[in-house]
Amino acid sequence: MSVWIGIDLGTQSVRAMAVAGDGRVLGTGSRPLTSHRDGPRHEQDPEQWWRGLAAATREAMSAVRAPVEGVAVAATSGTILLTDASGRPVTPALMYDDRRADATLANEAGGQVWDRLGYRRMQPNWALPKLLWLLRDAPAGVRLTHQNDFVNRRLTGHAVATDLSNALKTGVDLIEERWPLDVFDTLRVPREILPDVVRPGTRLGAVCAAAAEETGLPAGTPVIAGTTDGCAAQLGAGALRPGSWNSVLGTTLVLKGVTKELIHDPLGVVYSHRAPDGSWLPGGASSTGAGALTRDLPGRDLNALSAEAATRGLNALTAGAAARHLDAAATRSPDGLSAEAATRGLSPAVTYPLVSRGERFPFAAPDAETFTLGRPADDVERYAAILLGAAFVERLCFDYLDLLGAPVDGEIVLTGGATKSAYWTQLRADVLERPVTLRENAEPALGMAVLAGGDPASMIRTRAVVEPSGGRLREPYLRFVAELERRGWLDATAAAHARERTTDR
Incomplete structure (x- = not known):
């Protein structure tokens, strides 16, 4: 029996997982990480990453007696620092959401490249603007280092290449699979500070003796180029074929899929990573999600609310009998909702559940704000x-991806905290009018174990497939789409396409 080690280097913790070839988790370990936040500033001590990784990996390895075939590390997208030639930190690490930089110069110099790559423009929290910000006061001889580059160097004991996934927000040309050096020359970024770039899944070296002593990994274990945490979660979810999608619903909603060709989005809300096999991994992140529950229902037991919602039959909105009452209602309340449904205790209210002001996907609307159609009692x-509003946003994301030409007819794998609610999972299947798949384990660390060389067909296990119940939620979905369009957030083309896909089913 062989074992692969996956490591997820996140914001609040580092987690290591030892996974057998049949998907059994033989050992896990984790350690907390701390940050310093102050307004737009968000920094971490890179040395803390290594200490946490070494301790977590040693814990995961404590019960492993089988040969270790490889190790791979996932890291947060857009987190960088400067190191010296020996790999020691020269600056703190600027985390993925540090917003002290300005993206203007990067976009002026590289706009044509970014447009060709499909995302059109960089944001202030992306890595290239942060690199320019760090280089203002940097000493000579520094090196650009992404979060997982830092720990991969410690694992191997020598300088390593960075992977295309983590380099995306630093401006790497994903089509040519190299740095756009003319852009970096224009920005006066010295070429010698840039690491080589390789695809995720490429061997970077082997665990050195010093790292073996600290981590418990056998010396000589292959160290494999990892990916960003979002792509790692997609790998762990098993969304690996063109047309398949991983929908992650936690605090916010994130969709990531697989396409054969690069998707170009005129709005720039969808951008693509490069897969290990050269295909593309498009995705987008919405500002809606379960975070609205803790904000709008502070202190409430969400499990109890879910159970009560199911017991009352609020989910009967998705049942045929209730839908017939909605469709047959002759009277409508002023907001267009069924008066009869309200008298029967079937609330058809829908909330657009923004976690914070502004929307990022499936449309760009910095002024968007939460609203509710109907009157929850x-x-x-x-x-x-x-819950219904989040499911509607999820469906609209798929409608928009279809408009861009992305295949959306494959398996939909649901992951994230929302899958703990059977009520919500069924509602999402009903809104999508598609079966949805739940995995036994879809952690980013599992995705890294797969990338390190494990067989995804054996290591990724399905827990359940939830079929739609045959409910009819098209009318309230179309009202929701119309309201987004009326407010000027969703453009007419996207709204029309959503209506067309809904009525053609």
């Missing part, structure tokens, strides 16, 4: 309205 109905 109590916390249970407010809870159900938020």
Whole structure:
């Protein structure tokens, strides 16, 4: 029996997992990480990454007696620092959401490249603007280092290449698979500070003796180029074939899929990573999600609300009998919702559940804000309205991806905290009018174990497939789309396409 080690280097913790070839988790370990936040500033001590990784990996390895075939590390996208030639930190690490930089110069110099790559423009928290910010006061001889580059160097004992996934937000040309040196020359970024770039899944070296002593990994274990945490989660979810998608619903909603060709988005809300096999991994991150529950229902037991919602039959909105009552209602309340449904205790309210002001996907609307269609009578109905709204946003994301030409007819794998609610999972299947798949384990660390060389067909296990119940939620979905369009957030072309896909089913 062989074992692969996957490591997820996140913001709040580092997690290591030892996975057998049949998907059994033989050992896990984790250690907390701390950050310094102050307004737009968000920094971490890179040395803390290594200490946490070494301790977590040693814990995961404590019960492993089988040969270790490889190790790979996932890291947060856009987190960078400067190191000296020996790999020691020269600056703190600027985390993925540090916003002290300005993207203007990067976009002026590289706009044509970014447009060709499909995302059109960089944001201030992307890595290239942060690199320019760090280089203002940097001494000579520094090196650009991404979060997982730092720990991969410690694992191997020598300088390593960076992977295309983590280098995306630093401006790497994913089509040519190299740095756009003319852009970096224009920005006066010295070429010698840039690491080589390789695809995720490329061997970078082997665990050196010093790292073996600290981590418990056998010396000589292959160290494999990893990827960003989002792509690692997609690998762990098993969304690996063109047309398949991983929908991650936690605090916010993130979709990531697989396409054979690069997707170009005129709005720039969808951008693509490069897969190990050369295909593309498009995705987008919405500002909606379960974070609205804790904000709008503070202190409430969400599990109890979910159980009560199911018991009351609020989910009967998705049942045929309730839908017939909605469709047959002759009277409508002023906001267009069924008066009869309200009298029967079937709240058709829908909340657009933004976690914070502004939307990023499936449309760009910095002024977007939460709204509710209908009048929830109590916390249970407010809870159900938020869940329904998140499911509608998820469907609209797929409608928009279809508009861009992305295949969306493959398996949909749901992951994230929302899958703990059977009520919400069924609602999402009903809204999508598609079966949805739940995995036994879809952690980013598992994705890295797969990338390190494990067989995904054996290591990724399905827990359940949830079929749609045959409910009819098209009318409230179309009202939701119309309201987004009326407010000027969703453009007419995207709204029309959503209506067309809905009515053609």
